[in-house]
Amino acid sequence: MNVIVVGGGISGLAAAWEAARHGASVMLLESSDRLGGKLLTSHVGGSLVELGPDSLLTRTPSALELVDSLGLDLVAPTASRALLWSRGARRPIPPGLVLGAPPNLERALSSDLVGPITRLRAAWGVIARSRRGHETDDLGRLAAWRWGRTWSERHIEPLVGGINANTIVGLSARVSAPSILSMPPSGPPAPAPSRPTRPAFVAPSGGLSTLVDAVAQVLVDLGVDVRSSTSVTELAPAPHGTAVTTSDGSSFSADAVVLAVPAFRAAEILAASAPEASLLLRGIRYASVSVLALSIAPTLAPSLKGVAGVLVDRREGLMTTAVSLASEKWPHWAGDDALLRVSAGNLHDVRPLDRDDDRLRDDLVAEAEGILEATLEIRDARLARWTNAFPHFAPWHLDLVERIDRELRDALGSTVALAGAWRRGSGIPTCIASGRDAARATISRDN
Ligand SMILES: Cc1cc2nc3c(=O)[nH]c(=O)nc-3n(C[C@H](O)[C@H](O)[C@H](O)COP(=O)(O)OP(=O)(O)OC[C@H]3O[C@@H](n4cnc5c(N)ncnc54)[C@H](O)[C@@H]3O)c2cc1C
Missing domain, CATH: 3.90.660.20 (Protoporphyrinogen oxidase, mitochondrial; domain 2)
Known part of the structure; x- marks a missing residue:
């Protein structure tokens, strides 16, 4: 089976890795002159610096499998204390919160970021065992219902809003804060977690670009045909799979294609062959x-x-x-x-x-x-x-993703799968999982 992966960001690299190690003959097409997409290590004043992401969460097994297989030297942060600049002063962000949400009474009552009334309101939210808010997927509304608006603005907004370059009002809770949703509504303080075997965040000691270089090398070793400066403009159904056209007019045929590009680029590429899916993709801001x-x-x-x-x-x-x-x-x-x-x-x-x-x-x-x-x-x-x-993950974003997949299947069958940060979250591990899932979907179709 031959698979074309479009996009050489971390999602596309993971898709190519997954397809190639399962025996597919893979071609990876990347429009820019370098691989990695948002992963970009540089130097400032002679020191290493990341201009894009600086680390990745170690909770997603799918991502760890790839990262661990590369044998990179991983480092953990040496400082984890965070402060909030609020009302003209730097204030400590209390530890033990779940993305800013209080998991128990003790945490609700001990934050110095807010006054006593706000603390009591949050504590009431913990005690009330409120499941209220489950009918919404708007994190801002859900958090305000549960712990009060001021608590949410000072604790949840800076963290989750910051991670997503957004406000929490109008942000999908299921995508941006699943751990808040899975928190029990109340109850005794959770038992102290057993000592984690590895830190929550890691980064390769040579910078995230070494992760990109290492995956690229593995792809070459697996026989993947990696082509940079090759921009895909269109996909079209072909007698046995899909025809992939590039901006220089070349055309390649593939049994399956993984599109691992931002939603607005996928919209352009699918405009002619899957117009309904394209329209929905175009709507993602x-x-x-x-x-x-x-x-x-x-x-x-x-x-x-x-x-x-x-x-x-x-x-x-x-x-x-x-x-x-x-x-x-x-x-x-x-x-x-x-x-x-x-x-x-x-x-x-x-x-x-x-x-x-x-x-x-x-x-x-x-x-x-x-x-x-x-x-x-x-x-x-x-x-x-x-x-x-x-x-932007608007409320009920995951339903939109399902609809896009359905429209795509209706238009092109199962020959094309989508991957990328826009699907289930922009964290690197989620992107790796999305790339691997998309590759597996195309491979399993062949079995
Ligand atoms: C400033 C910043 C900080 C971040 N911090 C973190 C962090 O600390 N931790 C974390 O986990 N995540 C972080 N993220 C998010 C994470 O970096 C991204 O979500 C992730 O890298 C996206 O990967 P991707 O492969 O889905 O998309 P991209 O990296 O956007 O890759 C898509 C690739 O497709 C290519 N392409 C586009 N159109 C075409 C075409 N027509 N033909 C061929 N190729 C095409 C592009 O050139 C690009 O290389 C951060 C992001 C930014 C911008």
Whole structure:
């Protein structure tokens, strides 16, 4: 069986790996001149820095299997304490919450981010054993019902909103916060989890680009034909499978195709052959974000020692959503200078897009100085703009994904499968799982 994978981001790489190791003859087509998509390791001031994602969660077995098979040296964060910039001050985010939600009374009553009335309201939500909210998939509404609006805004919004470049109002709870949904509504404090065998987050010591390079090497070893600078424009049904057309007019035929590209690109590619699926894909919105990596003189306040980062309360009105103290957080980023990563922009805040690079850099430095209450002595800087990078998971997004799959099957049978961050969540492990699932779906069709 021959399989074409379109898109060389982590979803496409995982799909190609899965198909090839199950004996398929695989071709991987990537439009840009490099593999990895959003995974982009760079250097600033001579130190390693990630301009896209900086780590991956270790909870998804499907992702770990791939990562472990590569034999990469993985490192864990050396700092995990997080702060919130809210009401003009840095405040500790209490530990033991589940994506900001209080799992028990003790946690609800001990947060210093909010006043006593808000704590009592959250505690009432814990005691009331409320299942209310299960009829909605809107995380903002669900969290406000359960623990109160102020609690949600100070604890859940900065974390889950930040991860998804969005607000939690209008965000699918099932996609963005399944662990909140699976929390028992109340009950005694959960027993302390048994000591985890590995840290929750890891990163390859050489940066995430080494993960990309390692997968690419395995693909070559498995005989995968990897072609960069090859943009796919169209898929069409062919007598035995699918014809894949590229922008230079070439056409390849495949028994099966995995499309592992952003939803709006999949919409373009499927416009003629699966118009209904294409229309639905086109409706998925995306948020643009910017990352400013700064190498600075190591003169930060001692109170920031051991702090991984500062999240920003949206109500502060800043463009910045988080300041990561990267060289505190990651041992492999530590050098003579300190490293900061300032993240900005989300679905509802497009101010970074209106500014040219110099202005954006100056504005983000000024915001970081305010948040860190320090004058930064900048030695080097890199700005990365990620346009249309984070899919928006609207309430009932998973139903939409099912509909898209149905429409695609109706139009093209089971010869084409979809993968990518837009399906079930944008975390790297979820992307790896989506790529592997899509590849397996095409392979099992052949059996
Ligand atoms: C700033 C930032 C920080 C993040 N932080 C984290 C984090 O810490 N941890 C985490 O787990 N996740 C994080 N994420 C999310 C994660 O990086 C992405 O969701 C994930 O990398 C997306 O992978 P993908 O393969 O689905 O898509 P992409 O990486 O977008 O890959 C799609 C690929 O398809 C190619 N392509 C597009 N059109 C065509 C075409 N017509 N023909 C051929 N090829 C095409 C593109 O060039 C691209 O290489 C972050 C993302 C960003 C932007």
